[in-house]
Amino acid sequence: MDYFVNVTLTGLTQGMIYSAFALALVLIWRSTRIVNFAQGSMAAATTFIALALIQAGQSYWVALVVALASGFVLGAIVERVIIRPVEGGPELNAVIVTLGLFVAIQAGIAIVFGSSFQSFPTPFGVRGFEVGGTTIPLTPTSLYVIGSVLLVMALLVALFRFTRIGLAMRASAFSQEVARLLGVKVGGMLTLGWGLAAVVGSLSGLLIAGGTFVWPAYMDALIVFGFVAAIIGGLDSPVGAIVGGLILGLALSYVSGYAPRGSALVNISALVILIVVLLVRPGGLFSSTTARRA
Amino acid sequence: MAEAHGSTAVSATGGTATSTRLLEVEGLTSAYGPVRALDGVSLSAETGKITAVLGANGAGKTTLLRTISGLVRPVSGRVVLDGEDITKAPVESMVSKGMAHVPEGRGVIAELTVDENLRVGSLFRGKVGKDEFDRVYDLFPRIAERKNNAAHTLSGGERQMLVIGRALLAKPRILLLDEPSLGLAPRIVAQIFGLLRQLVDTEGLSVLLVEQNARSALSVADVGVVLNIGRVVVTDSARTLMADEDLRHAYLGF
Numbered sequence: 001m002d003y004f005v006n007v008t009l010t011g012l013t014q015g016m017i018y019s020a021f022a023l024a025l026v027l028i029w030r031s032t033r034i035v036n037f038a039q040g041s042m043a044a045a046t047t048f049i050a051l052a053l054i055q056a057g058q059s060y061w062v063a064l065v066v067a068l069a070s071g072f073v074l075g076a077i078v079e080r081v082i083i084r085p086v087e088g089g090p091e092l093n094a095v096i097v098t099l100g101l102f103v104a105i106q107a108g109i110a111i112v113f114g115s116s117f118q119s120f121p122t123p124f125g126v127r128g129f130e131v132g133g134t135t136i137p138l139t140p141t142s143l144y145v146i147g148s149v150l151l152v153m154a155l156l157v158a159l160f161r162f163t164r165i166g167l168a169m170r171a172s173a174f175s176q177e178v179a180r181l182l183g184v185k186v187g188g189m190l191t192l193g194w195g196l197a198a199v200v201g202s203l204s205g206l207l208i209a210g211g212t213f214v215w216p217a218y219m220d221a222l223i224v225f226g227f228v229a230a231i232i233g234g235l236d237s238p239v240g241a242i243v244g245g246l247i248l249g250l251a252l253s254y255v256s257g258y259a260p261r262g263s264a265l266v267n268i269s270a271l272v273i274l275i276v277v278l279l280v281r282p283g284g285l286f287s288s289t290t291a292r293r294a
Numbered sequence: 295m296a297e298a299h300g301s302t303a304v305s306a307t308g309g310t311a312t313s314t315r316l317l318e319v320e321g322l323t324s325a326y327g328p329v330r331a332l333d334g335v336s337l338s339a340e341t342g343k344i345t346a347v348l349g350a351n352g353a354g355k356t357t358l359l360r361t362i363s364g365l366v367r368p369v370s371g372r373v374v375l376d377g378e379d380i381t382k383a384p385v386e387s388m389v390s391k392g393m394a395h396v397p398e399g400r401g402v403i404a405e406l407t408v409d410e411n412l413r414v415g416s417l418f419r420g421k422v423g424k425d426e427f428d429r430v431y432d433l434f435p436r437i438a439e440r441k442n443n444a445a446h447t448l449s450g451g452e453r454q455m456l457v458i459g460r461a462l463l464a465k466p467r468i469l470l471l472d473e474p475s476l477g478l479a480p481r482i483v484a485q486i487f488g489l490l491r492q493l494v495d496t497e498g499l500s501v502l503l504v505e506q507n508a509r510s511a512l513s514v515a516d517v518g519v520v521l522n523i524g525r526v527v528v529t530d531s532a533r534t535l536m537a538d539e540d541l542r543h544a545y546l547g548f
Binding site for chain 1: 363365385386387388389390394395397401402403404405406410413414415417418460464
């Protein structure tokens with residue numbers, strides 16, 4: 001029983017990170033209809049900024065805040081400088097540009113920070129809490145991971161639901177032309193959207209790095225899982241991204257925890273889950289059934 | 295047949311004061327690649343009047359509105375709003391200059407609720423009192439009932455009411471409407487046009503209405519402008535155009 005709870009918690013924790021990464025993809029897809037393949041290496045870049053600060057003697061928390069802020073700046077700059085010129089052109093152009101950016105940023109990280117393995121700290125322990133003398137599988141680190149992703153998601157929901165700028169961002173995402181005719185400065189909203197998405201992506205990169213090693217390509221596995229999670233959810237739905245991430249996290253954790261030689265099956269399981277979901281619901285679990293008419 | 299006017303519009307009431315010309319379009323030419331959708335179009339919309347632009351599919355009506363509001367950049371020509379040249383002004387700035395464009399095909403933001411759609415329309419003005427929203431809901435009780443529903447659940451008529459209500463929340467001096475009657479039952483069209491007339495008469499709103507449904511449009515408009523393949527064929531009072539049987543047969547299809 002303990003083992004099952006442990007595997008489940010591991011799955012939820014990993015799933016939360018996949019959710020965050022998937023959410024970053026969905027936010028950009030919704031507003032600009034671009035699949036941002038560079039999200040992973042953008043997040044890796046900010047993790048290395050955090051690592052440099054930590055190695056220079058700063059606390060984890062200072063490094064975290066600076067990394068998230070630089071994620072925002074990086075996302076905004078990428079949209080303004082690199083994406084804006086190809087927006088409105090053939091859809092494939094933007095996708096190729098993000099792929100190129102993925103490779104370029106990864107190479108940039110290797111040039112600036114080196115390509116060796118470096119350990120990345122975690123602010124909390126990985127030993128389970130003690131309740132009444134027995135150790136439970138819930139660790140401070142998993143609590144931190146789940147809590148920080150939930151906090152960021154709650155802040156995003158609050159922004160989109162309850163603020164004027166959030167409404168302007170949603171209007172711009174759903175219908176650029178109508179939003180512009182209504183006086184919404186759509187360009188600024190898109191930049192803001194890319195910045196926020198990059199913050200969420202950066203958070204996932206920092207969380208997955210915690211307590212393990214990082215190297216320029218350390219995000220590659222997360223990129224795959226994040227994409228699978230986003231597509232399971234429907235790519236268009238933030239809720240779908242979160243649910244997709246959790247489903248994937250749990251499923252992969254059960255596979256690796258229970259199947260014989262399970263850890264070797266993790267990657268192929270992700271693919272199987274993706275195929276099954278797409279066969280049953282080709283648009284993803286949370287795809288909206290209403291056609292865009294506006 | 296009414297006499298064609300190449301460059302300037304005549305006032306329906308015979309007045310010539312230029313100050314009443316809220317919106318002026320001078321020699322506007324717009325092209326998609328080599329195809330000229332507008333070819334030197336000149337017309338004006340006067341304060342407190344409904345000006346209807348009529349013509350068949352492909353006459354350039356939608357392009358005209360899209361060029362006026364900056365969605366399409368003209369090859370040549372000028373757009374002047376209340377004395378200010380807005381030809382090169384950004385699309386986003388048009389509502390704050392007092393011009394609200396309701397695009398073809400309703401233009402609701404389907405994923406947002408009815409209330410959110412209205413709020414987007416007033417965003418650029420900063421904080422807007424609840425009474426202004428109440429007023430729109432009073433004008434259109436049917437959408438008030440569906441305030442918190444997603445806009446994609448609305449019928450065609452309700453969508454048209456929503457986008458007009460949303461445009462009114464921008465407090466425009468001139469409203470550009472693109473085919474508001476498209477796909478609507480005649481009863482709903484009459485209701486919406488009646489309301490437009492009322493707003494124009496009681497609140498001094500001005501309307502530039504683009505319509506394929508010439509009969510309905512002329513019944514509510516003060517001035518009619520007939521477009522054909524990107525050129526102005528004739529500009530005259532709605533009543534005169536209505537009475538011109540040859541013109542109606544040739545260009546307006548009724």
